[in-house]
Amino acid sequence: MTFLNNTFMKVNYYNLSILDFFKIFSKISRGKSLMRINHEMFLKKITLKGNIANIGAGTNYQDFCKLFKSFKGKIIHYDFFKLHEDIIKINLEKKFKLKDNKFDIIILFNVLEHIKNYKTLLTSLKVSTVKGKRLEIFVPFMFRYHKDPFDFFRPTHFYLNQILLDSGFKNRITLIGAGPAYVILEIIFRHLKFATIKFIFFIIFYFFDKILKFFLKDYFNYYCGFHISCKKI
Numbered sequence: 001m002t003f004l005n006n007t008f009m010k011v012n013y014y015n016l017s018i019l020d021f022f023k024i025f026s027k028i029s030r031g032k033s034l035m036r037i038n039h040e041m042f043l044k045k046i047t048l049k050g051n052i053a054n055i056g057a058g059t060n061y062q063d064f065c066k067l068f069k070s071f072k073g074k075i076i077h078y079d080f081f082k083l084h085e086d087i088i089k090i091n092l093e094k095k096f097k098l099k100d101n102k103f104d105i106i107i108l109f110n111v112l113e114h115i116k117n118y119k120t121l122l123t124s125l126k127v128s129t130v131k132g133k134r135l136e137i138f139v140p141f142m143f144r145y146h147k148d149p150f151d152f153f154r155p156t157h158f159y160l161n162q163i164l165l166d167s168g169f170k171n172r173i174t175l176i177g178a179g180p181a182y183v184i185l186e187i188i189f190r191h192l193k194f195a196t197i198k199f200i201f202f203i204i205f206y207f208f209d210k211i212l213k214f215f216l217k218d219y220f221n222y223y224c225g226f227h228i229s230c231k232k233i
Contacts, residue, residue: 011157013178013220014042014227015209024202029195034186034202035224038177039109039138042227043067046136050104053078053128056111057087064107073104093117098128109138112155114148122167126232135169135230138176142183142224144190157226169230177224180216181209186224 016024016038027037048071054064057077061084065071078098082089090096092115106125115121129135139160145151155163157173164171177186185205192198213219 009158009161009173011173011175011220013175013223014038015178015182016041016206018206021203025195025199028198028202034182034189035140035143035177038182039225039227040067042174042176044069046229047071048075048105049073050133051102052076053098053103053106055090055092055106055108055125056080056114057083059083061087092121095120096124096128102128102130104130104133106135108135110140112137112139112160113153114150116150116152118153118155119163119167122163126167126169129232131232133232135164135232137228137230138225139228140225142186142222144187157223157228160226160228164228164230168233170233171231172229174227174229175220175223175225176227178222179209179213179219180222181205181212182224183222 020041023041024037027040032040044067047069048065050073052073052075054061054075054077057064057079061077061079064077065075076098077087078090079087080090080092081087090098092111094117106129108125112118112121125135137160139155141154141156143154157175161171161173177183182205185201188201189198192201
């Protein structure tokens with residue numbers, strides 16, 4: 001579903017549906033946040049194909065490709081830290097060009113908020129992306145302060161879109177976990193201890209969200225995070 005904000009920028013949004021309820025409980029049981037659950041369900045719509053770079057791979061890099069609808073190709077993992085022999089260490093604060101040729105898809109999930117020189121990073125990623133190919137970014141927005149090792153900023157979807165346009169990308173924006181009920185529940189989730197209780201809260205807030213969406217004109221001013229699919233032009 002799409003809407004137009006007051007700057008006439010087309011924005012999509014993705015919220016969990018009632019058809020996802022059984023999958024949601026499984027993810028809640030594994031300790032995932034509501035924002036991460038929403039995003040992982042959204043990723044099931046995306047296909048990865050070609051030479052792929054996973055920037056900011058983290059400790060769960062081995063299960064990364066399972067998040068997507070399908071995966072065909074070669075993937076190389078990069079991170080600030082040499083967490084495993086399969087991960088290439090890279091300084092994302094300085095200008096760089098990835099050594100392994102240019103990539104068809106570069107993934108940057110939950111990384112940009114930890115980078116002080118984020119404009120330099122986006123410029124470096126442009127150089128490392130094949131023309132006409134993709135950069136996939138996810139940024140948490142209404143989310144807790146979390147060091148990894150630092151936590152610098154929370155861009156709005158509008159601001160990051162402008163930076164990416166200036167960097168030579170055409171963008172498709174999707175708000176993840178849109179609406180005040182989702183944002184409130186994201187905060188509450190961290191303080192609930194049992195999966196069953198979390199699931200009950202989710203059901204209550206899910207239907208509460210439907211009511212708010214009907215009445216609130218500023219419903220889409222609240223969102224847990226956003227995903228931007230960028231095409232290099």
